[in-house]
Amino acid sequence: MMEKSTRTNLIVRTLSGAVLLVLVLAAVLLSRYTFAALLTIICLGAMHEFYVIAERGGVLPQKGYGMVVGVLTVLLSFHAASADDLRLLILLLPLFFVVFFIELYRKRETPLVNIAATLGGAFYVAVPLSLLCFVAFIDGNGYGEAEVISEVPVYQPYVVLSYIFIVWANDIGAYLAGVSLGRHKLFERISPKKTWEGFLGGLVAAVVVGAVAGSVMDHSVLLWAGVACVTVVCGVLGDLTESMFKRSVDLKDSGAIMPGHGGFLDRFDALFLSAPFVFVYFTIFGY
Numbered sequence: 001m002m003e004k005s006t007r008t009n010l011i012v013r014t015l016s017g018a019v020l021l022v023l024v025l026a027a028v029l030l031s032r033y034t035f036a037a038l039l040t041i042i043c044l045g046a047m048h049e050f051y052v053i054a055e056r057g058g059v060l061p062q063k064g065y066g067m068v069v070g071v072l073t074v075l076l077s078f079h080a081a082s083a084d085d086l087r088l089l090i091l092l093l094p095l096f097f098v099v100f101f102i103e104l105y106r107k108r109e110t111p112l113v114n115i116a117a118t119l120g121g122a123f124y125v126a127v128p129l130s131l132l133c134f135v136a137f138i139d140g141n142g143y144g145e146a147e148v149i150s151e152v153p154v155y156q157p158y159v160v161l162s163y164i165f166i167v168w169a170n171d172i173g174a175y176l177a178g179v180s181l182g183r184h185k186l187f188e189r190i191s192p193k194k195t196w197e198g199f200l201g202g203l204v205a206a207v208v209v210g211a212v213a214g215s216v217m218d219h220s221v222l223l224w225a226g227v228a229c230v231t232v233v234c235g236v237l238g239d240l241t242e243s244m245f246k247r248s249v250d251l252k253d254s255g256a257i258m259p260g261h262g263g264f265l266d267r268f269d270a271l272f273l274s275a276p277f278v279f280v281y282f283t284i285f286g287y
Contacts, residue, residue: 016258017168020267024164032155035136036078039129043067043074045264046272049254050121053265056249060108061117062099069095070126077130081137084153096122128275135275136160138282159287162213163227163278167270169209170202170232177201186236191243194236203232219287230281231274238273242266 027038047070051063073092080086099118103111137153178198186194206228214224242265246254255263265272 020258021168025161028157028160028164032078032082032136035155035157035160036075036133039074039078039132040071042264042268043070043126043129045255045257046125046268047121049263049265050125050245051117053245053249053251053254054117054121056251059110059117060106060114061121062102062106062114063118065099065102066118066121069099070122073122073126074129074133078133081133082153082155084137125272128272131279132160132163132271132275135163135279135282138279139286158213158217162210162217162224163231163275164271165213166206166210166228166231167235167274170206170228170235171270172202173205174198174202174236187240190240190247194240199232199236202236203229206232214287217287223285223287226285227278227281227287230277231270234274234277235270238270241273242269 024038027034044067047067048063051061051066054061055063069092072095076088076092080089096119099115103115106114108114136156136159138156138159139153174194175198177200178193178195181197181201182193182195184196185192186196186199207225210224210226210228210231211221213219214221242254245265246252253262254265257263258267
């Protein structure tokens with residue numbers, strides 16, 4: 001039986017998750033532009049939290065400029081993916097290198113670390129979200145072979161939602177299996193509450209959702225089960241990575257925007273480190 005505090009936390013997580021679910025569903029399904037807006041909001045929120053963690057650790061990143069670079073990375077990638085035109089991505093190169101020039105005039109004691117944290121925030125948050133833009137326009141045969149209507153790549157909202165549902169299924173399955181059956185620690189040094197039982201519960205839930213998604217979309221069930229496996233392994237490592245960041249500065253949650261879930265980093269940490277691998281998976285195997 002679950003303890004009262006655990007049941008209360010589960011109720012809060014469920015209600016908060018339901019609100020998030022409605023918002024994500026609306027943003028992804030309404031249009032490609034609301035999807036881009038959703039990614040922009042996540043980028044801003046997550047990068048802000050990343051830089052706050054860095055500041056708690058005594059680092060002074062270029063928070064404002066870093067967030068500008070992050071948002072432009074997402075938006076330019078969205079344009080490149082939706083228009084099948086990669087040329088604008090060239091503009092990102094000077095934007096990233098301007099970070100070095102700005103640090104010259106800040107007169108801080110740790111310029112190397114500041115630059116690393118600034119670029120690290122953009123790379124950790126904005127690049128995965130940018131790759132998710134390409135997943136949204138990917139064709140079943142892999143990226144670059146998209147079905148086109150009037151030479152414009154087709155937006156694939158259900159592919160995006162299926163991937164997001166796999167991420168969430170892993171989270172929910174791991175939580176329920178962990179609190180009910182968890183005995184053997186997965187990575188106690190970083191996250192004492194995570195267990196191998198929770199990992200397996202999340203894996204089973206994610207594979208089931210992946211297989212169902214593949215069947216509903218009339219895609220390869222086996223390949224979507226593979227997407228689930230890639231997502232779970234990389235997502236768990238992503239969760240542990242974010243826990244490592246927080247533990248290094250004695251922080252429980254990265255933020256408090258979502259009751260029971262914490263902040264943007266807490267909610268999307270698995271996505272940030274699984275999206276690049278899922279993008280490569282789709283590029284190689286399609287769906």
